[in-house]
Amino acid sequence: MKIPHFKLERYFAKYEFTAPYLLCCSDCESFSVRELLEMESGAADEFNDLWLGYTESLGSPDLRKEIASLYNGIEPDHVMVHSGAEEAIFIFMNVVLEKGDHVIVHWPCYQSLAEIAKSIGCEVTQWKTHEADRWAMDTDFLKENLRENTKAVVINCPHNPTGYILPEEKCSEISDLSEKHGFTIFSDEVYKFLEYDEKDRMPSFCDLNDKAVSLGVMSKSFGLAGLRIGWIATKNKAVYDKMAAFKDYTTICSSAPGEFLATLGLRHKDQLIRRNKKIISDNLNVLDRFFERHQSVFNWHKPKAGPIAFPSLADNGDAEAFCDRLVKGSGVLLMPGAMYDSSYQKNFRIGFGRKNLPEVVDRLVLFLKKEM
Ligand SMILES: Cc1ncc(COP(=O)(O)O)c(C=O)c1O
Incomplete structure (x- = not known):
């Protein structure tokens, strides 16, 4: 590659x-690590006794349960743990996209959200946002740029780097377009929970749309980047199963200390x-x-x-x-x-x-x- x-x-x-x-x-x-362990009595002893063998490839059941509770309609079976959000982006793009596919990406973007698709041979349309519009996303642009071969639409809200959040009605509009036109929504939600006004919190796309894939991570909203624990949440079984199989070629499973501390952190989210x-x-x-x-x-x-x-x-x-x-x-x-x-x-x-x-x-x- x-x-x-x-x-x-x-x-x-x-x-x-x-x-x-x-x-x-x-x-x-x-x-x-000390600050995290002090959040719960007995956690330090448990951490010291942690077994350092391979962990479960999909993520530990306790961790997947905590992650599922961040959403409304997501079960632990819909969650797959990855090594950071970055691994999940890489795997999603590799299993869903093929050379010649068309992808629309919220712009500007964290580079991997577009670059991996390009490296596979996809044509990327930039869904450009502008400072003069306060970085608003124009859903008419999306409608006008959808093609027969549009395979995925990549959205990142709250947005890196502008902090923009899609209003709820626009999320529903994008979800309806996905159902009508058949593209998969890949929604990078690594900044969810850091809305200054909770009324602005948008729904997770995996709760709105049965094909959508939502991305989360411990790094941003939770401040635990060094754990290298990220995840996807989706009811899309076909994509989920393909991602699980591809992961055998990237990290196989996540680090045991990372999973333990992420589970603890999410219990105290x-x-x-x-x-x-x-x-x-x-x-x-x-x-x-x-x-x-x-x-x-x-x-x-x-x-x-x-x-x-x-x-x-x-x-x-x-x-x-x-x-x-x-x-x-x-x-x-x-x-x-x-x-x-x-x-x-x-x-x-x-x-x-x-x-x-x-x-x-x-x-x-x-x-x-x-x-x-
Ligand atoms: C929008 C966005 N998505 C994904 C990632 C990757 O997260 P991580 O480095 O924790 O894998 C980042 C990191 O900066 C990011 O800003």
């Missing part, structure tokens, strides 16, 4: 562990999410003040969910050059929009799921003073 570089991950590879002040991380502040939403809301207050004071430099649209947003340079300047000067001059790392797509050159991703954001923003302010 030949596949172009994952631009955003390569950018991180260059700076993530050398730039001292990360201001573009897509996840929330993490927890230590309300506590994890409450902590993460508090960090996000405190940080958003800092960012609102920062952008208010720097209106002449940046355009800022507050997102509706998640720990990331996609502001832009007000003078239409080149954000990649700006980010480069910033990281070299002050050690603060932002993610240039060009790492998503060259048409977002004036945008950059800012991440606000980490506790040290106020300190990092102070450094950004000092840098701007020197630049201006």
Whole structure:
């Protein structure tokens, strides 16, 4: 398989562990193993006695039960655990798509959501969203671009990097289109539960549509990226069975400590999410003040969910050059929009799921003073 570089991950590879002040991380502040184990009495002893043999390929029954409870109509048998969300994206695309198929992908996107389909030989239509429309998804665009051979529509809400959420009526419209035209919805929902207003929470597509596949992970909303535990939830048995068989060629099964700690974390999900939403809301207050004071430099649209947003340079300047000067001059790392797509050159991703954001923003302010 030949596949172009994952631009955003390569950018991180260059700076993530050398730039001292990360201001573009897509996840929330993490927890230590000790903090997780202290959430439940007896958990530390159980963890110490954990058997380190192979685990069940579909995921441990306890973990699948906890994951199923995140949805409305999903049973543990509809859930398959993967090593991160990334493995599930790779496997879904490989079992559902064939060369010559057409796929429509919510744009901009986490690169693997489009790139794997392209590497298989599919034609990808970008379902492009724009800052001027507050990143809204236009379902007329979807209707106009469906073809006979459209095999899948890939949606990511809450969205990386804009924090956009589809209104419920648009979810139903997309689900109806899938039934009418026969495409499969692949719904990346890794930021679910981080809506600032719970009324905005959209239904999971696997609950709305019997063919749809929903994607989840411990990394983002729960702040446990190091566990490398992700999953799919779907009532689509044909796709489920094919994914299970393909997994024998990727990881076979997930790590036993990862599964144990993910199960524990999900039993205490309300506590994890409450902590993460508090960090996000405190940080958003800092960012609102920062952008208010720097209106002449940046355009800022507050997102509706998640720990990331996609502001832009007000003078239409080149954000990649700006980010480069910033990281070299002050050690603060932002993610240039060009790492998503060259048409977002004036945008950059800012991440606000980490506790040290106020300190990092102070450094950004000092840098701007020197630049201006
Ligand atoms: C939208 C989206 N989907 C999937 C992933 C992959 O998640 P993981 O790295 O936990 O496998 C990411 C990671 O940044 C993401 O932002």
